[in-house]
Amino acid sequence: MAPLHSGMLLVAAPELQDPNFEQSVVLLLDADDEGALGVILNRPSPVLVADVLEGWRDLAVEPDVLFQGGPVSVDGALALARPADPGTPPVGFREVVDGLGVLDLDTPVELVADGLAGLRIFVGYAGWGPGQLEDEVAEGSWYVVPGRIGDVFALDPAELRRDVLRRQPGSLAWASTRPVDPSRN
Template sequence: METLTLSNQFLIAMPGMADPLFAKSLVYICEHGEHGAMGLIVNKPSGIALAQLFEQIDLPLNDHELAALPVYFGGPVHPDRGFVLHQPAGNWQSSLMVTDELALTTSKDVLAALGEGRGPNELIVSLGYSGWEPGQLEQEIAQNAWLTVPASTDIIFSLPPEERFEAGMALLGIHSTLLSGDVGHA
């Protein structure tokens, strides 16, 4: 039997999501396997701009366009650590290759390169990540907490954060107003 992998998929929170941290969340799954799953919420800005983050970690950031980019709340696990989801993948000290073109980097060298104007073309920076123990995500999906759909990097990198959740739903051909928070069995 083939093992289900949710890497490079979106998780779309159902209306009945019990955890308020994940309500109306669009999560990009970076890794899923026998050790569990990890991903980033890609539609919830934290209220911190990239310029503020660079100031906190004592790195220069001279690009005013990048300075205004939001830093995202990636999830409740390690909210003090930074994660950069980006393409092209490049060659950084500590990256997880999600696809041939897309990587998740946790090393400071990618941020230093951004500050110098030589970082990845498309990126989102988050604090924290979303993680699931082995079998936990599968159980949540079976309990109708999440919908899944193959991810689109256009949604992640080209749309404003407030449009990403509905765009993820549109990949399934549905609108969030058509979903009910009540679950039933036929």
């Protein structure tokens, strides 16, 4: 298994029965000897950004709702953003991979409004201790695949898991057609 790193996607295998991650697509934001951290990309909530973080509503891409990023620290939020000009990232921006980064939501909106091409806000995150994620991958709970910046800003998050699997080479593409419950096939 290749080392896990920022920008990879973890796509939940059908065998993963943890309700926190069932059918999920997780973007890894950080992975090292101390553990891993990511956000679930395909769990939009019914809560509008405007209802919780009014100042950020005009910068959030459609669907302009908060996303359930994971089961850890659900009382906090983090934003993933793409600068309009990658050569000039906005204040409060820390690049994670290929022009995509985390934007500090304490940054005054007026300082970043003209510098963003996309923004999505996640409540909570997914986290793993040292070696935990590697063990889950080894046991077959996750498909590890390359991510694309567009995955973060997918217009139809409900189709993201299928779309990500479908673009993979070989037999992994077939997993996109596997039913959630094979007994109903």
